[in-house]
Amino acid sequence: MLKTxxxxxxxxxxxxxxxWYDRHRRVLPWRAPVGQRTEPYAVWLSEIMLxxxxxxxxxxxxxxxxxxxxxxxxxxxxxxxxVLTEWAGLGYYARARNLHACARAVVERHGGIFPAxxxxxxxxxxxxxxxxxxxxxxxxxxxxAAVDGNAERALSRVFAVETPMPAAKxxxxxxxxxxxxxxxxxxxxxxxxxxGATICTPRKPSCVLCPWRExxxxxxxxIVESLPRKVEKTVRPHRTGVAFWVVDGSGAVLLRRRxxxxxxxxxxxxxxxxxxxxxxxxxxxxxxxxxAAEWRVLPGQVRHVFTHFELTLTIWAGRVAGRxxxxxxxxxxPDRLGDYALPSLMMKVVxxxxxxxxx
DNA sequence: CACACGTGGCG
DNA sequence: TCGCCAAGTGT
Numbered sequence: 001m002l003k004t005x006x007x008x009x010x011x012x013x014x015x016x017x018x019x020w021y022d023r024h025r026r027v028l029p030w031r032a033p034v035g036q037r038t039e040p041y042a043v044w045l046s047e048i049m050l051x052x053x054x055x056x057x058x059x060x061x062x063x064x065x066x067x068x069x070x071x072x073x074x075x076x077x078x079x080x081x082x083v084l085t086e087w088a089g090l091g092y093y094a095r096a097r098n099l100h101a102c103a104r105a106v107v108e109r110h111g112g113i114f115p116a117x118x119x120x121x122x123x124x125x126x127x128x129x130x131x132x133x134x135x136x137x138x139x140x141x142x143x144x145a146a147v148d149g150n151a152e153r154a155l156s157r158v159f160a161v162e163t164p165m166p167a168a169k170x171x172x173x174x175x176x177x178x179x180x181x182x183x184x185x186x187x188x189x190x191x192x193x194x195x196g197a198t199i200c201t202p203r204k205p206s207c208v209l210c211p212w213r214e215x216x217x218x219x220x221x222x223i224v225e226s227l228p229r230k231v232e233k234t235v236r237p238h239r240t241g242v243a244f245w246v247v248d249g250s251g252a253v254l255l256r257r258r259x260x261x262x263x264x265x266x267x268x269x270x271x272x273x274x275x276x277x278x279x280x281x282x283x284x285x286x287x288x289x290x291x292a293a294e295w296r297v298l299p300g301q302v303r304h305v306f307t308h309f310e311l312t313l314t315i316w317a318g319r320v321a322g323r324x325x326x327x328x329x330x331x332x333x334p335d336r337l338g339d340y341a342l343p344s345l346m347m348k349v350v351x352x353x354x355x356x357x358x359x
Numbered sequence: 360c361a362c363a364c365g366t367g368g369c370g
Numbered sequence: 371t372c373g374c375c376a377a378g379t380g381t
Binding site: 046047048049050051052054055057058092094095098125126127128129130131134146147149150151189190193196197202203226233236 | 376377381
C-alpha cells in the first residue's frame, strides 16, 4: 500500500490526467485498444504525419500508407518517388524524404527493427526531440516525455509559465519530464496531447471540464487564454510568378521535377519562372519559359499561402506541335496527373488551367 | 537561435 | 476575407 505522504504533486497530476484519459480516450487508427501497444512502425508513421498536421488530414494518408506498405521494410524497398506521390497533398515534403531515408536507415542500421532507445531514435532522419519521446513512450513504454505544442500549452498554463515561446520550450520540456509516470508513460503522453487538443485549447478552453482545474495556476490567476505567451508575428511577404501550361500535339501536358531540397523539394511541378517580389516583365517571363511557344495569358490567377510567403501565379498557356520534347520534362495526359507527386499548389494550377484552357 | 518548410479548417 | 493554428525537424 502506498503511503499517502510519499505521493508527490507530480504523481497526483499524472494520476488525474490518466484517470481522465481512461474516460475520454479517443479512438484513432494508430491507437491500440486499451492494454495493448501499437507497433513501432505504425507509431512512427503516424507521428511523422502528425507533425504540424491535423488528425483529420492525416487519417486517410495513414491508412493508405499502411495498406500499400505494411512494414517498414516495404517503405525502405519502395522508390522515393512512390513515397512522394503517396504523400502529395499532405505538405512539408521533407517529412516524406526523411521518412524514406529513415526506413532505409532502420533496415540498414537496425535490421529493420526500430531501436527501443530514445537517443538511437533521435539519430534517425526526421525524428527529433518530440518524436523520439513519442515513439519511446507509445511504442515501447519507456518513461519519456513527448512535449508537443498541445502539451506545451497545457503545461504553460498549469504551471503559469510566462516566458514567451519559443524561449520557454526547455522549461516546459523539464516540467513535462517531471510528470512522466513510470507506469503507462505512453498513455500519459497521449493523454497530455489529447488534453491540449480537446480541453486546454488555444481559445475558449473548457476549464470546467479539465482534470487539472484545481491545480491550474493560470486559471487561478485569470490568465489562461494569454498563455503560452509568444512573440509578435512578422508580416508574410508576397511573391509572384508565371506558370507555363504547355500542351503537345497528343494533348499531354509538360511537368518537371523540382530540385531535391528546399521548397516542394523533389516534387513535380508545372514549369514556372522563379517566384519573386516583383512581377516578372514580359521578357523575363518568356526567358523563363521551358519551351518556345505562342503564349496566351489565361484569365484569373492562382493564389496560394505558404508558411512564410504568399504566392500569386499567372498561367500562360501554349501549344507545341507533335510529341513534346522529352528533354524538357515529362509529358503527361491530364487523366494521368494523379499518378504524379504534385503538391496542392500545383494541383490548383492544374485545375485552373484545365478550367480556363481545357486539356 | 531564427528561419525555412505546406496545407486546410475554423472563427 | 483573413489571421491563427496543427502530435516539429533540419540547418
